[in-house]
Amino acid sequence: MSNKEKEPIFSAKNMKLLTGPLGSSNPITVQILGICSALAVTAKLQPAFVMALSVTVVTAFSNLILSMLRKTIPSRIRIIVQLVVVAALVILVDQILKAFVYDVSKQLSVFVGLIITNCIVMGRIEAFALGNKPWPSFLDGIGNGLGYGMILVILGFFRELLGAGTVWGYRVIPESFYAHGYANNSLMLLPPMALICVGIIIWIHRSRNRSLCE
Amino acid sequence: MNRQSNTYIIGYSIVLVVVVAVVLSLVTLSLSSRQQSNVEVEKMSDILGSVGLYNAEEAAKAPNKNDYVKSEYAKYIVESFLVDSEGNKIPNSEKEAFATLNNLKAEFAKDASERKLPVFVSKNDEGRINYILPVYGAGLWGPIWGYISLEQNLDTINGSVFGHKGETPGLGAEIATPAFQKQFVGKTLFSNGAFVGISVTKGVGSSAGNSHAVDAISGGTITSRAVESMIKTCVGDYEPFLAKYGVK
Numbered sequence: 389m390s391n392k393e394k395e396p397i398f399s400a401k402n403m404k405l406l407t408g409p410l411g412s413s414n415p416i417t418v419q420i421l422g423i424c425s426a427l428a429v430t431a432k433l434q435p436a437f438v439m440a441l442s443v444t445v446v447t448a449f450s451n452l453i454l455s456m457l458r459k460t461i462p463s464r465i466r467i468i469v470q471l472v473v474v475a476a477l478v479i480l481v482d483q484i485l486k487a488f489v490y491d492v493s494k495q496l497s498v499f500v501g502l503i504i505t506n507c508i509v510m511g512r513i514e515a516f517a518l519g520n521k522p523w524p525s526f527l528d529g530i531g532n533g534l535g536y537g538m539i540l541v542i543l544g545f546f547r548e549l550l551g552a553g554t555v556w557g558y559r560v561i562p563e564s565f566y567a568h569g570y571a572n573n574s575l576m577l578l579p580p581m582a583l584i585c586v587g588i589i590i591w592i593h594r595s596r597n598r599s600l601c602e
Numbered sequence: 603m604n605r606q607s608n609t610y611i612i613g614y615s616i617v618l619v620v621v622v623a624v625v626l627s628l629v630t631l632s633l634s635s636r637q638q639s640n641v642e643v644e645k646m647s648d649i650l651g652s653v654g655l656y657n658a659e660e661a662a663k664a665p666n667k668n669d670y671v672k673s674e675y676a677k678y679i680v681e682s683f684l685v686d687s688e689g690n691k692i693p694n695s696e697k698e699a700f701a702t703l704n705n706l707k708a709e710f711a712k713d714a715s716e717r718k719l720p721v722f723v724s725k726n727d728e729g730r731i732n733y734i735l736p737v738y739g740a741g742l743w744g745p746i747w748g749y750i751s752l753e754q755n756l757d758t759i760n761g762s763v764f765g766h767k768g769e770t771p772g773l774g775a776e777i778a779t780p781a782f783q784k785q786f787v788g789k790t791l792f793s794n795g796a797f798v799g800i801s802v803t804k805g806v807g808s809s810a811g812n813s814h815a816v817d818a819i820s821g822g823t824i825t826s827r828a829v830e831s832m833i834k835t836c837v838g839d840y841e842p843f844l845a846k847y848g849v850k
């Protein structure tokens with residue numbers, strides 16, 4: 389174990405692990421991880437939100453568990469061990485969603501299972517959890533899950549609003565707009581437009597945070 | 603201890619896999635009855651929904667949604683039975699009719715002579731009788747299914763509900779929305795005594811005036827076509843029953 393003095397649970401360094409991924413080290417807009425699912429589940433806000441929550445749970449606990457195991461894992465089967473732990477957590481999340489929020493789990497369908505393939509999960513385990521203590525790893529997992537989730541929710545909000553005229557399934561664009569020739573942009577519901585939206589978010593993010601540009 | 607030795611690696615993987623397997627099976631076992639009941643309740647609410655007897659808001663308000671749906675189902679579904687390939691009701695098949703919903707795919711795939719298909723009969727507060735038929739097919743990414751409720755003449759559609767496993771959200775998945783489903787109301791399955799089913803036509807409003815067609819979902823053409831063929835084959839399998847009991 390390290391010989392550092394005991395630091396408080398929410399020290400400045402730990403808080404940075406939690407808040408960093410929301411801004412300057414956001415997994416989607418800065419590290420460009422997890423783009424695939426960000427495109428797939430954000431056509432509507434509600435699935436995007438539940439997906440964000442599920443990914444946060446998985447990144448947090450996979451980081452925590454693997455950080456606790458990190459001294460025992462044989463390096464030659466390191467990736468397999470990570471996969472087993474992540475897969476088990478994803479199945480747990482899926483089972484729990486099916487038992488307690490059945491309707492939402494139906495909407496998310498295959499995408500919950502696909503959390504396993506989300507680059508953020510494995511990326512954070514490799515990059516952080518295997519070299520850090522459990523508590524900071526746990527915070528790092530939560531932070532990255534939230535950073536990912538934040539982008540998902542933003543994307544889900546705009547795609548649902550502009551593509552279907554609804555937010556969280558409730559109609560927000562009044563019928564009278566349609567009567568005057570307003571039309572939903574169905575391109576917003578297709579994955580390519582999601583990619584363009586991610587691009588716009590990255591653009592806004594970088595224009596406000598110059599240090600991210602080379 | 604040498605963490606790079608083969609013995610350690612093999613031992614480590616065995617322990618890890620066993621632990622994970624035990625945890626997962628415990629969780630699955632403890633949650634499966636709840637999941638089973640969710641699935642059952644979903645079927646019941648879909649059956650009721652196809653006749654317009656399911657009120658999702660009421661169900662959400664009920665203290666226990668599952669109990670609420672079960673009691674509504676018991677109240678409105680007055681009869682359920684299986685029909686054989688010649689369209690005869692099989693007596694005392696009430697329990698089997700609901701159980702068949704769990705393996706509809708296999709049932710529809712059977713040879714026509716062995717097929718036993720479930721029919722549900724509902725009676726609403728005003729005493730109106732409707733017949734509900736389950737349908738099942740393949741969508742773009744996975745299975746799609748639904749329930750079609752028919753008027754007493756077994757020709758006119760009274761309502762429909764569709765579900766899917768993993769159609770594209772916002773596109774094919776729109777078959778599960780009321781906007782798509784309510785198009786089926788009032789359409790007819792038979793044309794001059796011959797079964798034609800319901801077709802999907804491209805473009806909003808393109809099916810206006812056609813009593814055997816509905817508008818496809820733009821961007822969801824493959825799923826829309828899958829609905830069309832699902833209705834043609836599955837409801838088509840009921841044709842002997844519809845022809846026998848329908849009032850033409």
